[in-house]
Amino acid sequence: MRYRFQALLWSSLLVFCAGDVACALTHVHVVSEHARLVHGARIYAQYCAGCHTLRYFREKTLWHELAFDEFKLADGRALWPHGMQVALPAADAQVWFGQMPPDLSLITKVRGPDWVHAYLTGFDADDKRPWGTRNTLLPETMMPNALAPLQQQLQRHHEAQWEALVVDLVSFLDHVAEPTRTIRYRIGTAFLLYLILLWAVVRALGVMSRR
Numbered sequence: 309m310r311y312r313f314q315a316l317l318w319s320s321l322l323v324f325c326a327g328d329v330a331c332a333l334t335h336v337h338v339v340s341e342h343a344r345l346v347h348g349a350r351i352y353a354q355y356c357a358g359c360h361t362l363r364y365f366r367e368k369t370l371w372h373e374l375a376f377d378e379f380k381l382a383d384g385r386a387l388w389p390h391g392m393q394v395a396l397p398a399a400d401a402q403v404w405f406g407q408m409p410p411d412l413s414l415i416t417k418v419r420g421p422d423w424v425h426a427y428l429t430g431f432d433a434d435d436k437r438p439w440g441t442r443n444t445l446l447p448e449t450m451m452p453n454a455l456a457p458l459q460q461q462l463q464r465h466h467e468a469q470w471e472a473l474v475v476d477l478v479s480f481l482d483h484v485a486e487p488t489r490t491i492r493y494r495i496g497t498a499f500l501l502y503l504i505l506l507w508a509v510v511r512a513l514g515v516m517s518r519r
Contacts, residue, residue: 344472439451
């Protein structure tokens with residue numbers, strides 16, 4: 309009975325991996341440097357914000373943490389004029405994509421940074437598809453390769469820059485999903501150091517009392 313259960317478990321896992329490429333995703337090191345988060349925000353504003361919302365992320369937090377007052381075009385216009393919303397009408401989205409593009413506030417929480425990275429870098433040319441591209445992770449997706457201009461410009465001669473650009477974008481989305489993570493990590497580290505110090509003091513007092 310035990311071996312039958314193990315066989316069923318492994319077969320289920322194999323079926324799951326066969327239907328989801330996530331089992332073989334490459335790990336992405338998400339960055340937290342302010343300059344790279346700002347760069348990721350710029351890429352999002354220019355290439356993603358036209359279709360995708362970030363409605364679950366407070367706009368004031370974004371402006372405060374990423375200094376969005378510096379997001380200006382050469383003529384003084386705001387780079388992100390619609391805030392966290394999009395200018396894409398729902399009727400047009402239905403015609404072009406078959407549905408309204410999803411909100412991306414929590415995409416790295418739901419899918420994980422590795423999946424988002426693999427999706428963004430998984431577009432290949434395919435003349436049979438509506439937008440001329442096919443995604444290896446989601447072959448039936450209606451989303452075009454929004455980063456195609458940057459990919460064509462960088463990937464051929466500057467592979468490292470293209471990879472860094474995608475990582476910055478993924479890191480920005482990861483920051484949007486959990487903007488207080490770095491604060492939480494600092495508090496956790498300080499608390500652990502406090503416990504270690506407290507343990508050392510108690511141990512020292514115990515040794516002194518025995519003397």
